[in-house]
Amino acid sequence: MTTIAPARTTSLLEVSGVSVTFDGFRAINNLSFAIGPQELRAVIGPNGAGKTTFMDIVTGKTRPDEGTVVFGEVPRSLLRMSEAQIARAGVGRKFQRPTVFEDQSVSENLMLALKAARTPWRVLFWRETAKDRVRVAELAAQVGLADHLSRKAGELSHGQKQWLEIAMLLAQEPRLLLVDEPAAGMSFLEREQTTALLVELAKTRAVVVVEHDMEFIRRLNCKVTVLHEGSVLAEGSLDHVTKNPQVIEVYLGR
Template sequence: MSAPVTPTLLYLDNVSVSFDGFRALNSLSLAVDHAEMRAIIGPNGAGKTTMMDVITGKTRPNEGTALFEGSHDLTALDEAAIAELGIGRKFQTPTVFEMHSVEDNILLALKENRSPFATLLSRRTARERERIEALLERVRLTAHRHRKAGELSHGQKQWLEIGMLLAQQPKLLLIDEPAAGMTDQETADTADLLRDIAKTQAVVVVEHDMTFVRDLDVKVTCLHEGTVLAEGTLDAVSANERVVEVYLGR
């Protein structure tokens, strides 16, 4: 295996993506370290979703570099191969198996080479039970383990999907607007959960809720027209005149 090109976990350099003449990403450069949480903000059309599409292999850039763990060229891999490297993505709307229990949802997501049908019918190993227990506790759903996923609140479904993502043992989690539709308490609990995850894994959070972003207390990157407009603490980014003009609107 070749030596790492960069010590950062995720490294994007001069990445550009065009769709029918529209430049969704415009020489975007971004670096995320191991066990770092980064908040990505910006107006609609800023390139946030396209950036995540490039990282996960859904979209191929027209130019630029996208490296994972220094030596893996994400632009040369398909979505399945990128997921195997340890990149997990959670979309804004939670996707869970609503007719199955919370516990079974976690079981189905465990990183094992078995079919879902065989997984549900087989006996759980001691290792699987331990992992399920740990994941349920981590995402605050131990007391709800036997409930059908469809009975959970919106916020609890978000936590369950994060638990399912963690079951895949990712090194990098991409989380899209986790606070959308949550109660104030669920929002605060989600910030706590993501801060806990970021102690051991890298997390990139795309979010519009500035109160939630402040609760995360992490480095913020503001995108606009497919490139980085400002980067730093939330206070520093919020004070940037261009950010105020194009996004915050005050």
């Protein structure tokens, strides 16, 4: 199971034949998935379908029992890399619950996320430059937090934290973005903005969105992958998969 898939210029991430078992429970079962370098993809599926575990595997939090995960134009296996290495390779992840460093200011959060050297020694001697501050201000402006730079992240509203986290992801300049339920807890207007942002982002990089909200996915207008019991049940446009009788049975019908 250690054979590396042949290089394919069409896909940035290629997951093939991956399985994970937790205490006898097969969370992911022979899952295969591929996404191109500039593509927006929605992943849907009922609770327990393995959406979060899938993201855990790609980001290195969970090690699969078998299968391969290959990333990049020059394909590199992610399985031997640590979470931090994977993140530095260009995989960004946005969690379901907004996770920002609440004890630190918005600008500190963004500075942390800014693409720069990450080793302790380099960070110790790193001092912010005017360019960094401009970049932070830009990012904050992009997500509407320009006026809150010196506030503690813990003081922000739930929606603002979501936006801060997205700004932190952008600061990382990832080539693959994994977004877990971005619309949760957002107002209608914010959803609109989020949709626009995700579509915009997918023009320059790969974006995988895990979402429950069908309306939100419809607005994304992209290819959809349906997960069920740890493997891909159907793949295609939203209209295509919603007509699939199996999908209707396990997910939409109820």
